[in-house]
Structures are given as C-alpha cells and as structure tokens.
Amino acid sequence: MTPLAVSIAGAIASFALVLVVLDLIRRHRLRERYALLWLATGLVLTALSLWRDGLNTIARWFGVRSYPPAVLFAVAILFIIAVLLHYSTVISRLSDQNVLLAQKLALLEQELRESTGSERN
C-alpha cells in the first residue's frame, strides 16, 4: 500500500502545479496552447495521488508489488517526456521561423537602401 504521506504530498504538489499553470495563463505568461499538456499532467497526477486504490490496482497490473508509488513516478516521467518532446517541436518551429524572419528583414533592408538611394548607409 502507498504510504499516506506520499499520497498527500503527491496530491498537494500536483495540484499546486495546476494552480501555478492557471495563474501563469491568467497573467499572460503562458499561452493556453502550451498549458494544456501541463494541466493534463497536474490533473492526472493529482488524481493518481488521491485515488490510492486505483494506484495500487495499476501497480498490480504491471507487477509492481513492493512499492506502488513507483507507478506515480513512472507516470510523472512519462508526462514530462511528453512535455519536453512537445517543446522540442515548438523550438524547432520557432527557430525555422526566426531564420525566415532574419532573411526577410535582410532582403527588406537591402530593398529599402536601394529605393532611398545609397547616400546613407
């Protein structure tokens, strides 16, 4: 059985994550689009922490008998990997767009210099 202290600590920490994410959205520091995965993480972990029988059942499915909270950690790690992978794709897209912006800017600048005459640099 999962120690009660682990369940309580897990629930508090996961729920705190949900609140922090919501507050970041509220203050325009985090876009909804990028918050959804975090919210899912927080809510699933909160549920797994509070639903102690469920955690035990899931642990048994995977043959984890000695220490059910290991399942909690495994799920947390899974979600964190998902978030990181998602961010890697986001960063890739951003860097592509950044290159494009820099190129467009260079072309525009050249065009502008051309059209205003080359008296100024």
Next chain:
Amino acid sequence: MSGCRWQRVPETVELAAAAPPLPGLSDLRRVAIVPALNEEHTVPRVIDELRAFDPGLDIVVIDDGSTDRTADVAGAKGAFVLRLPFNLGIGGAVQTGFRFAFEHGYDLAVRVDGDGQHDPAQLQRIIEPVLRGDADIAVGSRFAAEEGGYRSSRSRRVGIRILATVVSRIVGQRVTDTTSGFQALNRQGIALFARDYPHDYPEVEATVMVFRHRLRLREVPVSMRERGGGRSSITALRSIYYMVKVLLAIFVGLFRRHVVPDEESR
C-alpha cells in the same frame, strides 16, 4: 439534415439591388480586412464584391502564408496586401489587419473572410449599428434569425451552441454566433483588437474580451454562403482541442483584471 450544405444567393442579390447608401458612411475612412490562406480563386471575387458594395472602401488582404497566388491576385486587383512570412493562424492574421487599420487611422473596419463565405452585399446590415453609434462592434450571426438558414455538421453545430450558451451566460447578453468572423468595428473596436487579439480560434474569446472592456456588441442576422475555396481550418479532431482550449481561455480570462483601451496604447 446533417452534413447538408446550403446556398442562398437570391436574397443577397435582391439586397444589393435594394441597398440605399448608408448615410454618413462616405465621411469615414473605412477599410475591409480580408484574411486569406490559399484562396486565389475566391479572393478576386470578394474584392470585386467589396468594391461593388462600397467603392470608397479600402481593402487590405492578409495573406497568411499561402503557397498559391493569393497575394499576387489580390495585389493585381489593387488591394493592399500584407504578406505574412509564415502562417500565423487566423487570429494572428486578422490582428495584422486590425493593426494596419489602427496605425493608418481608419474610423471603421469590416472583416470579411477571403474564402467567400461572407457576402459583402450584407455588409450594409452589419455596418448600420456601428454607424448609428449603437454598437462598437457588430457581428453577423447565422443564428440570430429564427428562420435558421445555416446548416453544417451536427457536431459543429453542437459545439457552436455550447460556446454560445457559455458566452451568453458570462457576458449577460444573448449571443447566438460566437464563431462568426463577419464583423464591423468602430475606432474603439479596432484599437482593442489591434492591441490584444486571441490566437488559434479567436472569435469566441474576442467576444468575451469585447464585453470585458465594456464595448458594446450587437448581433445582426445574416446568411452565409458555402465556402468558395480553401478548406475550413477546423477539422473534427481539432475542434475538440479548440473547444477545451477556448473554454480554458474564457474561464481563466474571467480572473483577469482589464483596463479600458485607449487610443495611445499599442
């Protein structure tokens, strides 16, 4: 009924013929904001129809990263063309148009989608409340009329209904079509959206935003045509994502403190 597309062209022709010019419209600097993504086949017609409705209307087409000749054909028709270097999504594209309208000091902006589903002949009805000073933003609604002309897939209608109910509850005014992009705005409306406009699926959040900033929104019954080209940006699976995202944005937005926009802010 579900999945059945519709078309109601005759009424619009009649409207265009019967339309008396709106008094006072010619005194205003006015612009049509036309977001377009791969809509080279419909954009020229939309531009022609806008000119037919009001020759004094400036037209700005925002090409949201099209891979076809959308920007070229719009430019050839004499519209201003803002060509985004990559796809920003409908919210970012439309806001580009609002920024253009704000920076260039337009008094009145209308938003008409480049896919041809908004019939410019019906702009008359949408502009009227804004021109009279009864509204800061007027929205063409497919559902405001009891006759119920609009048909689309069942799931989509249910989604629109849910959003309309939630939004109506929050803003304390009956709003029937929170997803319509067929709009007219005065200077205050332009200023608000130029400064702050939602992304992805913007109209729903924008509706709530309008009320939170104490601007007056009025719905006007319109009929919309079948999309002339391009594809709807909303597919079945994505609509669930949008639904969750939009509801989250709305509810979190309720806990924000807002300021009334002023002309100076950007």
